[in-house]
Amino acid sequence: MTAAVTWAGIASIVLTATTGDVLQSRAMKEIGDLGAVRREQGMFHVVRRVVSSPRFMLGLLFMALAFFSLLVTLSWDDVSVIGPASASLTFIANAFAARIFLKERVDHRRWLAALFVAGGVALLAR
């Protein structure tokens, strides 16, 4: 497989994984600290709260799409390139998405981290 096809696969992983991450992060914040909820109401209640969240289920759908994109892309190239590259780019995309959709405070340190990660990805792609 050509490098372009591999990177198309990585882009597909990043887009679907970021959407899934944002949806699931939002759903988990709505439910609250799972450890505290479990101590308060038990494990069954935790599972029921999680699986009955529409936002979580939609996030799960996107994570499933990311998973199958990963499976296919792993068959095209080395895991030591695809794994770090897709995870790192997902991290950068998540920084943007978390700031916009989750209202997280992404300060200069987090943006600096994004630059370092991008540099690492460039080296991995060579």
Add this chain to the structure above:
Amino acid sequence: MTVRKYLILLAVTIFGSSGDVCLARGMRDFGAVTTSNWRQLLTVLLDPWVVVGICLLILFFCSYLTALSWADLTYVLPATALSYVLMALLAKIFLHENVTLEHWLGVGLITVGVGFVATGPSLTVPAREKSESVATRVAPQKSTRSEV
């Protein structure tokens, strides 16, 4: 941050990287997915390596969701960045992949980059919004339980 929370972040790191490596090993048995054989893709679910990989990734997912319930998304992802290093190490040892010096330098840059974030606060959602959500979430549940 408590010891329990650090252990959960460690679980995210170990389960995530080992799960990915097992999946890669399984996909090697299948070979490259092309337009001619993509219909057989579901049969990879019978491969033992893929099954183990999926089990590990389920454990990863549970610990990941737990971490997301008390920390920012932009904290959890970088705080578990050692999984990149672990993944490269596992790929070199078990899959005999060619991990070059440049790859290791890239992994190092990524780890240093995400280290910036890991030393910061784990939650940046405004306190007011957080306390409101906790109040509306926990208080009614407690009263309902005591009534029962």
